[in-house]
Amino acid sequence: MNSSVPPWRATASAPTSTPVAFQPSATPAYIPVQARRSLPTHKTTYPPSTGSSSTQPTMPPVAEAPRPRMEFPPAVRLYVQRCFAPENQVASVSHPEMQEKLRQVITDAAENNKLHIIDWERLALPQVMIQNERNRVLANPNVSNWGMSGQTPSPSDASRKRKSTESSQQQQSGQDSPPWKKANNRNRFEDRVTHPSTGKKSRMTLDDSSKSKANLEMRRKRFEGAGVSYGTSGTSSPVDSPSSRSVDQDQGPVVGRCQTLEKNYFRLTSAPNPDTVRPLPVLQKALDLLKKKWKQEGNYTYICDQFKSLRQDLTVQHIRNEFTVVVYEIHARIALEKGDLGEYNQCQTQLRVLYQQKLGGHPTEFKAYRILYFIYTRNWTAMNDALADVTAEDKKTSAVKHALDVRSALALGNYHRFFQLYLDTPNMGAYLMDMFVDRERLTALASICRAYKPDVNIRFITEELGFESDEQTARFILDHSAEDTLEEKNGTVRLLTGKAGSLFEQAKAEAHRVVDIKGQI
Amino acid sequence: MQLANEFRDAYSIASGPDLAAVLTPIATSNDPDRLRSFYQYTNIQYLTKDLQSNLFHGKNLKVPKAEQSAWVDIFAAYWEAVGEVLKCEGQHPGASATAIFTAWKKVANALIKGYAGSNGLPAWTLPCLYTVGKFLRTFAIKADLEVAAQGSSGFGFQDDLAVDVEKNANLEEAARIINRMFTLCLSDRAPIEESRKWGIYETTNLLFKTYFKINSVGLTKNLLRAINAQSHELPPLDAFPKSHVVTFEYYLGVIHFLDEHYTQAEEHLTTAWRMCHRDAYKNRELILTYLIPCHLVTTHTLPSNQLLAPFPRLEQLFRPLSNCIRKGDLVGFDQAMSAGEAEFVKRRIYLPLERGRDIALRNLFRKVFIAGGFEEPKDGQPPIRRTRVPVAEFAAALRIGTHATSRTRVDIDEVECLLANLIYKGLMKGYIARERGMVVLSKNNTAFPGTGV
Numbered sequence: 001m002n003s004s005v006p007p008w009r010a011t012a013s014a015p016t017s018t019p020v021a022f023q024p025s026a027t028p029a030y031i032p033v034q035a036r037r038s039l040p041t042h043k044t045t046y047p048p049s050t051g052s053s054s055t056q057p058t059m060p061p062v063a064e065a066p067r068p069r070m071e072f073p074p075a076v077r078l079y080v081q082r083c084f085a086p087e088n089q090v091a092s093v094s095h096p097e098m099q100e101k102l103r104q105v106i107t108d109a110a111e112n113n114k115l116h117i118i119d120w121e122r123l124a125l126p127q128v129m130i131q132n133e134r135n136r137v138l139a140n141p142n143v144s145n146w147g148m149s150g151q152t153p154s155p156s157d158a159s160r161k162r163k164s165t166e167s168s169q170q171q172q173s174g175q176d177s178p179p180w181k182k183a184n185n186r187n188r189f190e191d192r193v194t195h196p197s198t199g200k201k202s203r204m205t206l207d208d209s210s211k212s213k214a215n216l217e218m219r220r221k222r223f224e225g226a227g228v229s230y231g232t233s234g235t236s237s238p239v240d241s242p243s244s245r246s247v248d249q250d251q252g253p254v255v256g257r258c259q260t261l262e263k264n265y266f267r268l269t270s271a272p273n274p275d276t277v278r279p280l281p282v283l284q285k286a287l288d289l290l291k292k293k294w295k296q297e298g299n300y301t302y303i304c305d306q307f308k309s310l311r312q313d314l315t316v317q318h319i320r321n322e323f324t325v326v327v328y329e330i331h332a333r334i335a336l337e338k339g340d341l342g343e344y345n346q347c348q349t350q351l352r353v354l355y356q357q358k359l360g361g362h363p364t365e366f367k368a369y370r371i372l373y374f375i376y377t378r379n380w381t382a383m384n385d386a387l388a389d390v391t392a393e394d395k396k397t398s399a400v401k402h403a404l405d406v407r408s409a410l411a412l413g414n415y416h417r418f419f420q421l422y423l424d425t426p427n428m429g430a431y432l433m434d435m436f437v438d439r440e441r442l443t444a445l446a447s448i449c450r451a452y453k454p455d456v457n458i459r460f461i462t463e464e465l466g467f468e469s470d471e472q473t474a475r476f477i478l479d480h481s482a483e484d485t486l487e488e489k490n491g492t493v494r495l496l497t498g499k500a501g502s503l504f505e506q507a508k509a510e511a512h513r514v515v516d517i518k519g520q521i
Numbered sequence: 522m523q524l525a526n527e528f529r530d531a532y533s534i535a536s537g538p539d540l541a542a543v544l545t546p547i548a549t550s551n552d553p554d555r556l557r558s559f560y561q562y563t564n565i566q567y568l569t570k571d572l573q574s575n576l577f578h579g580k581n582l583k584v585p586k587a588e589q590s591a592w593v594d595i596f597a598a599y600w601e602a603v604g605e606v607l608k609c610e611g612q613h614p615g616a617s618a619t620a621i622f623t624a625w626k627k628v629a630n631a632l633i634k635g636y637a638g639s640n641g642l643p644a645w646t647l648p649c650l651y652t653v654g655k656f657l658r659t660f661a662i663k664a665d666l667e668v669a670a671q672g673s674s675g676f677g678f679q680d681d682l683a684v685d686v687e688k689n690a691n692l693e694e695a696a697r698i699i700n701r702m703f704t705l706c707l708s709d710r711a712p713i714e715e716s717r718k719w720g721i722y723e724t725t726n727l728l729f730k731t732y733f734k735i736n737s738v739g740l741t742k743n744l745l746r747a748i749n750a751q752s753h754e755l756p757p758l759d760a761f762p763k764s765h766v767v768t769f770e771y772y773l774g775v776i777h778f779l780d781e782h783y784t785q786a787e788e789h790l791t792t793a794w795r796m797c798h799r800d801a802y803k804n805r806e807l808i809l810t811y812l813i814p815c816h817l818v819t820t821h822t823l824p825s826n827q828l829l830a831p832f833p834r835l836e837q838l839f840r841p842l843s844n845c846i847r848k849g850d851l852v853g854f855d856q857a858m859s860a861g862e863a864e865f866v867k868r869r870i871y872l873p874l875e876r877g878r879d880i881a882l883r884n885l886f887r888k889v890f891i892a893g894g895f896e897e898p899k900d901g902q903p904p905i906r907r908t909r910v911p912v913a914e915f916a917a918a919l920r921i922g923t924h925a926t927s928r929t930r931v932d933i934d935e936v937e938c939l940l941a942n943l944i945y946k947g948l949m950k951g952y953i954a955r956e957r958g959m960v961v962l963s964k965n966n967t968a969f970p971g972t973g974v
Contacts, residue, residue, distance in 0.1 A: 078670075088671050121670050380872060381738055381779050387866045411875050413945070416938035451941035453952040453961075460955065464934060 075120035076106065083125050090127040101126035132321070253318035255279065261286045265308035272316040280319055283310060287327060300338045307331040311350075325354050325361035332366065336431045341373070348373065352389075365427050368399035372432040375407055378512075383407070399426045406433070415444035419466035439511040441465050442480060446508045449501035455494040458486070480507040523552070524559045525575035528592075529582055537648035544599060544649050546606050546625070546656055560603045572596050588642060591635035598627040622657075622664035622691055629657050629698050636705050636717065644711065647720040654699050654727045661695035662734070689735040696731045696740075703728055703744065707751055718755055721748065722765040729772040741776050767796045771808055778811050779869060787815040806832050813839055814873040821880050821948075821971070823847060838864065846877050849885030852922035854878055882939060883948040887969045889918045890962060906974065908962040912936055912953070915960070933958075 072080075082088055083102050090098075105126060109115050124132070256277030263278065263286075278286060287310065294303050307327070314324050332347035348370055355363040367390060374383040387404075394400045402421060409417040418440060422433050444465055448456065458473050467473040470493065474486060477495060481503035485496050524543060531539035548555045563571040572593045577584055584592070602624035608616035632653050635642045642649075669688060703724040709717035725744055732740045748755070758766055774790035777783075790812040797805050809832065813824050823843040829836040838861065845853035858865070858875065865871035893914070895904040916936045940960060943949040950963035950970060962968035 082670060085671070125671075380781055384779075384866065384869045384872070385736070387871060408875065411872065412878055413942040414935070414938055416932070416935040447941045447945040451937075451944040451953050452955055456955055464938070 072106075073115055073120075076109075076115060079120040079123065079125075080106075083127070088125055088127065090131060093127040093130045097130060098127045101130055105129070254316045256282070256313060256317055258282065261289050262306060263309045263313070265305045265312065268312065268316070277316055278313050279317070280323065283313055283319075283327075284323060286310060287323075287330070291330070294334060300334070300340070303334060304331075304340065304343060307334070320354070320357065320359065322360045325351070325359050328354065329361055329366070332369075333428055336369070336428050339431065339435070341376075341435075345373070364394050364397040364400050367394055368397075368403035368427070368429060369432060371400075371403035371407055372429050375410060376432060376436045399429065402426055403429065410440065413443070413447065415440065415447065416464060418444075419464060422466050437466070438476075439508075441476065442504055442508040442511050445477070445480075445504040446501070449495075449497040449504055452497050454498060455487070455489075455496050458493040458495055461495060480504065522559065522562050522571075522575045523555065524562075525572075528576055528596075532582055532584070535643075535645050537645050540646055541648035541652040544595075544628075544652055546599070546602060556603050556607060560600065560607055563600070568597050568600055569593055572600075585640060587638075587640040588635075591631070591642060594631040595628060595635055598624070598631045602628050618660065618663035618667040619691070622660040622695075625653075625657055625660045626694070626698060629653050629702075633698070633701055633705060644709070644715045644717045644719060647706075647717060647723075650702050650705075650720060651723050651727070654702050654724065657695045657698060658692070658727065658731050658734075661691040664691040665689055692731060692735050696728065696735065696737075699724065699728050699731060703747075707747060713756060719761065721755065722758075722761055722769045726765065726768040726772060729769075729776075733772075733775075738776065738779055741772070745773075745776075763796055763798075767793050767798075767801075767804070770796070771804070774808075774815075775811055778815065778873075781872070783815050783818045783873065786811065787819050790815060802831075806835060809835055810838075810868055810870065814870045817846075817877050817880070818873050821883075842874060842877060846881040847884065849881050849883075849888055850922065851878070851881055851885060851919070854881045879943065879946060879948060883943055883969060883972075885918050886915055886940070886943065886949065887972055887974065889914050890968055891974060905964060906968070908951070908964050908968065910960045910962060912940070912958050912960060915940060 080102065083098065105123075109118055254272045254274050254277050256279040257274045258276050258278045259282055260278070261282065263276070286306075290303060290306050290310070293299070307330075310327055311331070314320075314327060328347045328351050332344050332351065335341070335344035335347060348366065351361070351363075351366050352370070355361060355366070367386070370386050371383070371390075374380075374386055390400060390404070395404065402425060406418060406421050409415075409421060422430075422437060425433055445461070448461070448464075458470055458477075461467070461477075462470050462473040465473070467476065474493060477486060477500070481500045485500035485503065487494050487496055527543045528540070531543060546556070548557075573589070576592055576596065577589055602621065605616065605621040605624045609618065609621060632642075632649060636650075665688065668691065703721070706717045706720040706724050711717070725748065728744055729741055732738060758769075770789045770793035774786045774788075774793060777786035777789065790808055794805070794808045794812055797808060809824075809828075813835070816822050816824070823846060824835075824839055829840065841857040842854065842861065844850075845857055854877070858871075858878075862871065865874055890906065890910060893907040893910055896907050898904050912933060916931045916933060919931050919936060919939075937953055937955070940949070940953055944951060944953070947970065950967050951961050953960055966974055968974055
C-alpha cells in the first residue's frame, strides 16, 4: 500500500479476467471508459447551477407551433419539446419545414380527436417523417404498385398447402434479354462462401483497399460488440461504444449507384461502397426479376442469396418503407416453403420491427406464422411475447385466430380440434404445421392408446389425426411402434392399444425434445 | 462537508448500509439539500484535493492509502454524477438521463476498480456495490426511455434493420457492468469471513431483475451455472441474509415457471413465500401471482378465500376463474380466461392458467358420474355407483350453457378426445369402449382420483 503505484491499479484487470457470461475475455475490464471519450468535454465542467435558474430554453417554440388557446395533454407538449431539442435536429430538414409538419401533425390529431390516442412518446418526430417521405417519394415513384404485390393467395387454391404467392403469381411483365443470364451460372452456393480469393471474382466486391489497415480496424470494432449482444436476433451491433455509433450516424445512409440487377450476397466488412449498392428503383426491378426466376427455376440457394443481398442494400441505404416490407415478406414466404427456418426466422424478426412502424404489408399473416413457429420450437417465453403482441383487432382475422386456436388446442391436448384446424390452415401456415404435425400425432396416439380399450379401428385414427388414407396411418403407426400393434379383425385393421401405448409414449418423448433453431440451408 | 462526515461515521463503525446511504444519488427527507450542498462544496479543479482532505481527515480514521485513493476516485465520479442529477432536476439545457447514466457508469466502474486486487476495499462495504448497481439499473432504464423518445437512426453494418436491439442499449450496458460486480463477488478468494462471496446472491438478484427487464431471461441460466460451479465454496444458502435469499428463490421460481417446470417452480416459490417478510406486501403478492398458477398445475388445487383476502388485486385476477373451475363451468371459464387474457399474458401466467380448463372439465364430468346414481343394490352389499356411462351423457353436459344455435351439435369424437385426455392425464380412471359408445369408469371410489368418488 505504500508503493507508488496503488496495488489495486496494478492488478486491476485480474479479477475480471474470469470470463463469465458475455464479457469478452480478451478486452480489459474497462470498456465503459471508452464511452466517456465521446462526450463533449464541456459537459464535465458544467458550472454548478444557481438555485433559482428555472429558465426552460426549450419552451418558447412550443407556443408558436401549435395553435394557441388549445389545451394540449402533457404528452403532446413533451413531443413538441423533443422536436425542437437540438440533438434531434436533422441537417437536411430545415426548421420551418419541420415546424410546418409539426403543426400539421398536431392539427390533424386535434381535428380527429386523436390527441389522447396517439402514442406521442413513440411517434416519429416531424423531421424524421419528412425524411422518410422524401425517401419514399424520391426513390420510389411507383410505390403504390407495391402495396398489392404480396397479396395472400386466394383460398380457392387447389392444394391444401399453398405455394408461396410469388411462384403462383402471374409472371411480371416482360424483362427480356436479361443481362443476368450470363452471370447466372456463377451464383451458386460456393459464391456465398466468402474466402478472400473469390472476392475478386465478383463485379460487386469492394475494391482491394478493403483489406487495408483502417478497414481491419473498423472490422475489429464491429466485432467488439459481438460477444455481448442479447436476445435471439444474434445481430452484433457496436452498441457498447457510443462513439462508434455516432460515427455511423454521421456517415448517414449510403446512396447506391449500382445499376446491375443481380448481386451476390457478401457480408460487409467495411463501410458499404456506393458503387456496389443498388438504389431503390434498381432494387425494385431486381425483385421483379427474382420473383420471375423463383417461379421459373425454383433454385432456392440462388434465390436466398439474392434476397440477402437485396436486404443488405436496403439496410445500408436506410430504406424502410413498404418495399422493404414486401422484400422481407417474400423472402420469408419462400424460406417457409423450402423449410429454411433459420432464414425465415431472420425475416420474421425483422418484419416484427417493420410492422411496428406501420409500413403496410401483411402483419396478421405473419403474426400467425410467428405463433405457429413458436409452437414448433416450443419456445414458451417467446410465445408469451407473441401472445402479448396480438391485439383484439388481430384476433378477428382468420389467420391469427387460426394460429391461436391451434395453440390452445395443443395446450389442452385437444387433438380432435387440432387436426381439424390442421386441415384448414390459411395462407402458408401448413408449411409450419407440417413441421410439428407428426410430433402431435404421436402425442395423440399416446393418449388414445391409454384411453381406448381394447383396440380401435384404424379408420378412426385416420380421421381423427388428419391422415390422408388408412395406408398412411398404418405406415405411420408401424414406423413408430412395432409390427404386432396392428391386427386384422372382421375385415378392419385395428390398433391394439394395450400393446402400442408404451411404444408411442417413447416415441412421443423422443419427438418432444426441445427443437433447436434450425441452421440455415 | 456533511457528506464527508457521514462517510467517516459510517467508516469508523464499519457499517456497510450507512456507507451505501452516503453513495445514494438522491436527497433524503432529513436532508433535502444533501446533493446540492455536496455538489456546491467544491468544483472540478479542487475536487480531488477537497475529497482527499475531507474524507479522511478529522476523526482518527485509519484507512490504507490504496483504499483512500479508491474512495477519492469513487466520490469524484459520484460528484460528477450528482452534478448531472441536479442538472436534470433543475431542467437545465444539456441535462439528460443519458448523461446521468454515463456519469453513474463511472461511479460503478470506480467502485468495481476499488475492489480489485489484494488491497481492495473490504467486504463489509459491499452494500455500496448493491446501491450503485441498483441505481445503475434505474438510470439506464431512464436513459433508454429518453433515447426511445428521441427516435434512433443508427444502423451500423448489419444486414438487417434490427431496431429492436437498440431499444435497451443502455440497460444492456448496465447489465454488463452489474455482471462484473457479480464476477467480483463470485471470484473472491479471501477467507469466507471477509469474502465478497457474501454479495453473490444480491448481485445475482440485481442481474436477474435486469435480464427480465431486457427480455433476456435465457441469460439467467449462465449466472446459475456460474454459481453452481462455485457452489462447494459458497456458504449454504440459509447462511445468507434472508432478504437476499427470498429474492433469489423468487426469481429461481419464476425462471422455472417460464420454462414450464412447474414442480421446481413451486418448490422455490414456496420457499420464497415462507421466508418473505410478513409486511412485504408487494413481494408476497408477486410470489403468489406465480405460486397460485403453479399449484393449479401441480396439485390441481385452487386458492382459498382466506389466502386471497388480503390481496384484492389477486382476488380479482384469480377468483372468477377459480369459481368456474370449482363449479365445472366451462363456458364461464372460457369467458373468464378471455376477460383476463391481457392481464394474464402480461404477467406470463396465461399458459398455466389455461390448463385449469382440464380441472374444470374433470369437475363437470365428475358431476355427470355422480348424477348417474347407483346400480341396483345386490343383497345387502353397499351400493355401487353406475360405472358404465354413455359418452352421450358427457356430451350433454358439455352442451350446458352453450347457446342452442352456436353449438347444438357437440361432436362426439371431440367429447371422446376430451375424455381420452383426462384419462391420459390421470384425472379420470377408466377407458372408452368406442364401439359401444361407453365409458367404463373405475370402481371403488377411484373414478376421479383424489375427489372422493
